[in-house]
Amino acid sequence: MSKGLSFLREAIVGRPNDDVAVDEDRRTAPQALDAPDGRARAVVDAVLPAVDGGRFAVKRVAGECVTIEAHVFTDGHDVPRVMLQWWKEGSTRREELPMKLRNNDEWHASFVAPAPGRYRYTVLAWVDAFESWHHEMQRRVEPQDIRIAARVGAQDIRAAAARASGSDRDELTQWAGALEEGAADAQMDTAALKAMALDEQRTATVRRFPDRQLQVRFAAELPLVVERLRARFGSWYELFPRSAGDAPGAHGTLRDVAQRLPLVAAMGFDVLYMPPIHPIGRVQRKGRNNTLVTEPGDVGSPWAIGAQEGGHKALLPELGTLEDFQALVADALQLGVELAMDIAFQCAPDHPYVKEHPAWFRWRPDGSVQYAENPPKKYQDIYPFNFESEDWQGLWEELKSVIEFWIAQGVKIFRVDNPHTKSFAFWEWVIGEIKREHPDAIFLAEAFTRPKVMHRLAKLGYSQSYTYFTWRNSKEELTRYFTELTEAPGVDYFRPNAWPNTPDILHAALQGGQEAVFKSRLLLAATLSANYGIYGPAYELMEHLPRMSNGTASEEYLDSEKYELRSWDWSGDAGLRPLITRINEIRRSNAALQDNRGLTFLRIDNDHLVAYMKQSEDGANVIVTVVNLDPWNTQTGWLALDPRELGIEEDQPFQMHDLLTDQRFVWRGRHHYIQLDPHRLPAHVMSVRQRLRDERDFDYFQ
């Protein structure tokens, strides 16, 4: 049993049919649930955003604006004051910001997310007697009411003076006295008395000394995880190092990968992700095209990790040495590319762990280790860890040390293979632990699984997640899915990373090999999702033949790199590389494409055309994308886009600048003609230029 029991929150493990004594909730004396003093009248009904009431953290990136909303009110007409409190976990210093009422009892305050780390926030509120008085005084008309109100206000001001000191106290005491004198002076004009009572400068002084004795504190301290920008925005490129060489048939090396870095950087990718680079098991090794029998020279699947040369902390000797790896990390960083490591917590039968830690595996009565299976499917080359092991603590520690090992080599981004087949409690712990020491670590979940499982992984700490994008192809599917991804509460913890292909998924839409499909899926991923990636060079070279299985096309690539070496064309202008380069340039220079918030689908009267707008947080950058989903025919339609939503006057022309082609269109009104020929380019990615110059901008017009 772990030392950490003291950390338990509310959760207990019972036995079946426990007759547990229940805390009796038998109150009789008057008491309030939200505050110890029944006189506390402010209500903090909700604080947003929140994930599962604070069980999980909201995610933001450093430098981003964090806007907190609180639903606060009180009984009657009195005026609450509301404070947002936020702090770094573990710090005693708390920041406090006044919240402002927008409407409908919704109060807001914002702060800039600081350096990566874990933070908390909550809201405090109290009914402010002075503020309520001030609010009423503004609307008072009758002289007698004003006189009495001035005397009431003087009481509150004297109370504030007692909480103040020095010149503030003097100022307030004097003001209270003047109000009382004025109220008593029958000669004094009550309009002047009212003006004195509403004096702005002195009002501001009182506000600095509020009476917070009866403040109410929202019950939850909501967690916030701040990550670095790359968690929210990045373009990923996946390649198999063993196919990175020039000579066909020769096993590629990490040095070969280093040779590809300039191309990857030139294409504008931020992250270079490599499948596992560890020794590959020899026992039960899979042959080409996932066959059960190997032939001499078969290299096996990189995800069958571990052999006599070592396991998760070792390198496949054919790829090179740890020094080569460190050099690759350094070279990449020089070019602005970060290396992403694959974390696949599973073992080949000959992984050293099997002998060294038999307790970490599930043993069958025949003395063999239980391999991965989902009957009738079997994966004899993979031994899963047994997360119900008696030595689960030893297992967790060792797996954590794997991540730490690669962090020590300079890696900060981890793509995690099939996280949903490992214990969720483990992931929550290990990601929390790693990020506590390394708040800039980023974890991408390969969570191709059921929706709730996928979301749980995001909640418990994954920075990003693979998505169903690959299987969302029609206008309706794309619209519904990306609308869902940009809505609360998911948008606050689930960051999609959209991939048109992966080594495991060659979607049927791509199997026709049409260039227009490869282009449109690329552009959709790159403009719908702030994080996207491709598995190359298969993607840009439009590799499209599937492996046939019982006469039907599978979603696997024919002659997949997962099981054999491949040789690729690495020239800079091959296939879609120029288009990829262009779209990545566009992504880097347009803030709207670097965030998933601010996505709005636009109406267009053709089901082959999907149109959407992305706006940057500050509203200054607006990108409108229209994609023709039909790879065969030119499609036309009328796009509904009201210029007033862009801050442009209704009858003012504005310019749409297609960033892919550099074409410029002048639009006016609310409906705009679109025509897209898939044989040229199946999409517009247009920047909105706020206003066109006209004669009034000409020097002599004035």
Add this chain to the structure above:
Amino acid sequence: MSKGLSFLREAIVGRPNDDVAVDEDRRTAPQALDAPDGRARAVVDAVLPAVDGGRFAVKRVAGECVTIEAHVFTDGHDVPRVMLQWWKEGSTRREELPMKLRNNDEWHASFVAPAPGRYRYTVLAWVDAFESWHHEMQRRVEPQDIRIAARVGAQDIRAAAARASGSDRDELTQWAGALEEGAADAQMDTAALKAMALDEQRTATVRRFPDRQLQVRFAAELPLVVERLRARFGSWYELFPRSAGDAPGAHGTLRDVAQRLPLVAAMGFDVLYMPPIHPIGRVQRKGRNNTLVTEPGDVGSPWAIGAQEGGHKALLPELGTLEDFQALVADALQLGVELAMDIAFQCAPDHPYVKEHPAWFRWRPDGSVQYAENPPKKYQDIYPFNFESEDWQGLWEELKSVIEFWIAQGVKIFRVDNPHTKSFAFWEWVIGEIKREHPDAIFLAEAFTRPKVMHRLAKLGYSQSYTYFTWRNSKEELTRYFTELTEAPGVDYFRPNAWPNTPDILHAALQGGQEAVFKSRLLLAATLSANYGIYGPAYELMEHLPRMSNGTASEEYLDSEKYELRSWDWSGDAGLRPLITRINEIRRSNAALQDNRGLTFLRIDNDHLVAYMKQSEDGANVIVTVVNLDPWNTQTGWLALDPRELGIEEDQPFQMHDLLTDQRFVWRGRHHYIQLDPHRLPAHVMSVRQRLRDERDFDYFQ
């Protein structure tokens, strides 16, 4: 300070800029957040319904089906078992029900809400080794796999045997042995071995002895308040007792009200609600039509409570004695009508509390009590209680005793006047206290206030709430509002009570006096909302003249009963009484109209026509209502209603029975013609007859 401080949950009151030491969350040893044992692999991601994560209770009525949904899964392909646990608060006995997987990791279980009271529920789950094995065994094909699996299963079965006893233990031990022998016997047919392993009866035995060591418990124990049916369904009738007499100008009495009971009962009302019946203040008494000056004989507003004769526990002498009141309660019950009391926690200036408990009021520097005001509006006849009083505990106790006093007289339903101008913490406490002793007490909030305030009152314990129905008149407004009211989470705690009029609100739509409007608003309220009410006889006699204010029509009635005696026609067939009688009969005999769930708006291609369907919980009762909102013209339209949604085959004719007129229509297909002449009746309220008889039902057809 209250004794109840120990009850505080998480909420603390801080001082400004507290440098509070924060619990450091510095874990290093492996540990899970949801369970003390890291091997616990089940995940309970959500339990629904829940209101604010369990801070407030979900509401149901006794006899209703309570369906709980849990989102439960585990890593990989293993099979969780999920249990719903529920119990009465304060009881040590816990009921446990197995939950069933519907789809998408959503598990369900239902129980019938027991007697009114407070309950709790939560969910437990564990990964079940035997169940996972059983699930895999079903799909195993290869003989060798089946043999090994039989041996694995035998281990789990032996473990279950160890948890069992007596004949169960013997049965399981024998079964495990047989499986092991069969697996070892090379002659044994593996199909037979598999069949033996999947034996249903023995499987059921194992399931009774699960291994729950690693079970996970959802962190929250969610509260459930069960009320009696009247909280969910009831027809209310409001009348002013002082206008209940026969002789014009004579002050009506409680005995006069008793004379009206047969009429109220005959009209089919369940609840008779009377404005306050306490002594009415004389100081600052309002005159007719809300004037500031009274004339001799002016009776004042019943909401200006308290005079020398007494306060909230006294009766206005003109109305009668406490014995009269008790007799009225008893007479009403005889006729199936319950009396609802008005709770208006405010005082006239001459209320005895003002002298006896000066600390309960806010005093101004001139020695006067602060009356109610919202500058520039003043209500000098009303002194609000000061919920920030030093003696707040004394105030709370006294107000609670007022409710208890009337419960002792036989009243169990309370309509609370302006609850949003009294402390929310007080309401939560007092309703909780009262319902703990009297779980059948019902509270209706007159919460004509902002949406979040209205919802908070419902959350903290009000059984029902007045709504914005009065101001929702167009098809779009009605559709949007009632859709919102029937959606989670509101539907789980907010029960609307829809009123087409109140003594305070004569909506402009009624001011034209058209009979069709009075009819349609009545029928909308009675069919859209399970709880509805009218303020009569003003409503059914179609009283429609507003008091003019500065030349424009107010929403107040002209010559309102709030300030003077009125005399009414009490004959059974006057005005809309026959229609009211009919619709209340329909409500009583159709379960679909007794619940707010199961409301679906139907498409109809005319904006003057609004159409909707209500289905009872068991689906057996379906009511389709169509209302013509245009009081002038006959309107026609095509109603979209797919018979398949009613369980009727697509090409099968079905009968629609208009329960208002007894007309019967035969419909077929998906689109149905509607024609409504407002001068006859502006609505259809139709029951769906599931299937028409045809020749196949005729005896000789077979």
